[in-house]
Amino acid sequence: MTEQHVYPVPDALKGLAAIDKDRYQQMYQQSVEHPDQFWAEQAEELLDWNEKWHTVSKSDLKKGEVSWFLGGKLNVSVNCIDRHLESRGDQVAIIWEGDDPTEDQLITYKELHEEVCRLANVLRERGVKKGDRVCLYLPMIPEACYAMLACARIGAVHSVVFGGFSPDALKDRINNADCRVLITADEGLRGGRKVPLKANADKALAGCPDVHTCLVVKRTAGDIAWDDNRDVWYRDAVEQVPAECEPEWMDSEDPLFILYTSGSTGKPKGVLHTTGGYLLQAAMTHKYVFDIREGDIYWCTADVGWVTGHSYIVYGPLANGTTSLMFEGVPTYPDASRCWQVVDKHGVNSFYTAPTAVRALMGAGNDFVTKTSRKSLRILGSVGEPINPEAWEWYHKVVGDERCPIMDTWWQTETGAHMMTPLPGATDLKPGSCTMPFFGVQPVLLDAEGNEIEGAGEGSLAIKASWPSQIRTVYGDHQRCIDTYYSTYPGYYFTGDGARRDEDGYFWITGRVDDVLNVSGHRMGTAEVESALVLHDSIAEAAVVGYPHDIKGQGIYAYVTPMNGVEPDDELKKALLKLCVQEIGAIAKPDIIQWAPGLPKTRSGKIMRRILRKIAANELDTLGDTSTLADPSVVDELIEHRANR
Numbered sequence: 001m002t003e004q005h006v007y008p009v010p011d012a013l014k015g016l017a018a019i020d021k022d023r024y025q026q027m028y029q030q031s032v033e034h035p036d037q038f039w040a041e042q043a044e045e046l047l048d049w050n051e052k053w054h055t056v057s058k059s060d061l062k063k064g065e066v067s068w069f070l071g072g073k074l075n076v077s078v079n080c081i082d083r084h085l086e087s088r089g090d091q092v093a094i095i096w097e098g099d100d101p102t103e104d105q106l107i108t109y110k111e112l113h114e115e116v117c118r119l120a121n122v123l124r125e126r127g128v129k130k131g132d133r134v135c136l137y138l139p140m141i142p143e144a145c146y147a148m149l150a151c152a153r154i155g156a157v158h159s160v161v162f163g164g165f166s167p168d169a170l171k172d173r174i175n176n177a178d179c180r181v182l183i184t185a186d187e188g189l190r191g192g193r194k195v196p197l198k199a200n201a202d203k204a205l206a207g208c209p210d211v212h213t214c215l216v217v218k219r220t221a222g223d224i225a226w227d228d229n230r231d232v233w234y235r236d237a238v239e240q241v242p243a244e245c246e247p248e249w250m251d252s253e254d255p256l257f258i259l260y261t262s263g264s265t266g267k268p269k270g271v272l273h274t275t276g277g278y279l280l281q282a283a284m285t286h287k288y289v290f291d292i293r294e295g296d297i298y299w300c301t302a303d304v305g306w307v308t309g310h311s312y313i314v315y316g317p318l319a320n321g322t323t324s325l326m327f328e329g330v331p332t333y334p335d336a337s338r339c340w341q342v343v344d345k346h347g348v349n350s351f352y353t354a355p356t357a358v359r360a361l362m363g364a365g366n367d368f369v370t371k372t373s374r375k376s377l378r379i380l381g382s383v384g385e386p387i388n389p390e391a392w393e394w395y396h397k398v399v400g401d402e403r404c405p406i407m408d409t410w411w412q413t414e415t416g417a418h419m420m421t422p423l424p425g426a427t428d429l430k431p432g433s434c435t436m437p438f439f440g441v442q443p444v445l446l447d448a449e450g451n452e453i454e455g456a457g458e459g460s461l462a463i464k465a466s467w468p469s470q471i472r473t474v475y476g477d478h479q480r481c482i483d484t485y486y487s488t489y490p491g492y493y494f495t496g497d498g499a500r501r502d503e504d505g506y507f508w509i510t511g512r513v514d515d516v517l518n519v520s521g522h523r524m525g526t527a528e529v530e531s532a533l534v535l536h537d538s539i540a541e542a543a544v545v546g547y548p549h550d551i552k553g554q555g556i557y558a559y560v561t562p563m564n565g566v567e568p569d570d571e572l573k574k575a576l577l578k579l580c581v582q583e584i585g586a587i588a589k590p591d592i593i594q595w596a597p598g599l600p601k602t603r604s605g606k607i608m609r610r611i612l613r614k615i616a617a618n619e620l621d622t623l624g625d626t627s628t629l630a631d632p633s634v635v636d637e638l639i640e641h642r643a644n645r
């Protein structure tokens with residue numbers, strides 16, 4: 001019955017929050033009836049432009065063509081830094097909290113300006129020009145933020161690769177985007193453990209002949225290999241250049257960054273975002289979803305290697321002149337009280353995290369939370385996967401002392417910024433629902449024939465009209481962009497998610513309807529994991545599915561068929577796990593490997609994943625029809641030896 005529980009807007013926010021119920025209705029209506037006028041007003045109000053646009057928007061979803069603020073010129077780093085210097089130069093822009101609780105650093109907007117300008121000069125000096133791609137493979141240290149903004153300053157396009165990815169994954173991404181410069185660190189530090197970033201980078205770069213410069217931040221001063229022709233210490237380089245750097249004035253539609261993300265087929269895609277529209281929606285959603293006020297301390301726990309880190313640690317908060325907290329560590333180190341100690345230490349007002357973290361902390365027990373004050377908290381946020389009502393209730397009651405509304409924000413790497421979310425002063429909350437669309441967003445539910453479902457119902461979630469921070473293309477492969485997002489339902493952007501709308505118009509995301517896994521909020525294609533598994537000489541075939549996992553949301557369940565004559569054992573299992581780590585990264589390690597002498601296939605040879613999902617979830621009474629299989633007996637075998645009971 002928890003689904004039925006409604007949490008009204010807290011009295012404490014009434015009259016104080018920027019957007020109340022009436023204002024939401026009125027603004028939403030205007031945003032969908034007169035989108036160009038609406039977004040033009042927002043763009044004037046929230047961003048600084050060097051030259052005004054001549055056309056607000058031009059889009060054709062049938063062709064996957066999207067552009068916003070055509071002819072407008074601006075620079076993202078100027079919007080995130082320079083324009084704040086006069087009014088808040090001495091205000092802290094970034095609070096950096098180290099993995100070790102005794103380490104932290106405060107960086108003012110003035111200092112941020114200097115750091116970004118210096119690095120931008122280093123990049124320019126090394127030949128990086130407008131439009132060139134730069135790869136970032138960094139831990140959660142301030143330099144990650146400097147590097148993103150330095151690229152933006154000179155019009156270079158950054159491609160941030162999550163520090164948990166393997167050398168092979170890094171190599172593929174560097175080569176796909178043709179990056180010539182890599183910025184990394186000697187080692188990262190997470191939960192007291194070192195991450196060998198430079199060693200990984202060295203391995204990757206062995207396969208990237210065009211990378212001429214590798215800038216290395218000294219984080220741990222650990223032992224690393226060095227190539228004098230290619231490697232440069234970051235600090236040495238930035239100290240030798242001026243602290244001022246003229247920004248490059250960018251067209252609103254010039255690329256800002258590429259971020260790789262997984263789909264249901266093939267290698268990860270380089271999602272490309274551009275300048276004006278992206279920054280506008282990142283800034284606007286950040287401002288209204290977290291009801292940002294002057295002097296707020298805001299903390300998003302994501303890694304900058306994911307889109308959440310891009311939009312809600314760096315671009316949104318800094319565009320709004322907010323103080324953004326950046327955390328190097330993990331929520332459970334030194335113990336499960338860490339987040340709340342950090343909240344108290346820095347007086348955090350908004351805290352934005354993922355359901356997987358909430359569930360892990362919930363499992364550690366309430367004492368870790370209740371022994372801290374958390375008085376400064378006003379707003380809580382959730383992102384990355386559906387939050388189960390039980391975790392929602394705990395987050396609300398124990399962490400937020402029933403005082404802080406939870407913003408369950410639904411969006412994607414491809415959407416660039418929040419798409420469906422409550423607003424603190426406007427939306428009554430239902431635990432587990434991402435509630436209502438943000439301004440300008442028109443979600444629809446489509447049935448199997450592609451017809452829009454009216455009123456309450458369930459279907460494929462698609463978006464009916466363009467929004468400013470929409471994906472512009474898949475880097476180097478626009479056809480793939482069209483095939484993935486625009487061809488399933490012509491005229492719509494297809495999200496890959498399923499959703500339900502209830503009688504009150506609230507949206508409930510039911511999860512992916514494609515072969516994409518969501519493990520602890522990290523996206524991964526089943527095909528990527530399968531390709532890693534079948535690289536092993538002893539493996540003939542593999543099929544990977546997700547299954548319900550208490551902490552991770554979804555775990556990875558792999559059915560693996562050994563070659564004829566191979567006796568599978570634990571050694572082989574270990575070798576397979578190692579392959580996944582090597583090819584993708586530790587996040588891709590299957591939780592369960594089941595040896596499968598055969599896989600359930602249709603007569604045309606297609607693997608019936610529906611059946612594999614049911615067996616993995618131990619839901620045997622809803623297996624459905626198996627009579628169309630080429631060999632129905634393989635199902636009995638798999639059931640008998642299933643590993644999740």
Ligand code: 6R9
Pocket residue numbers: 261306307308382383384385386387408409410411412413414434495496497509511512518521522523
């Ligand atoms: C921002 C981000 C996108 C996929 C998305 C959906 C799932 C994200 C969610 C959510 C339910 C939420 N997802 N937020 N599902 N409720 N609040 O996570 O981007 O890594 O590209 O993942 O994550 O399935 O399609 P990304």
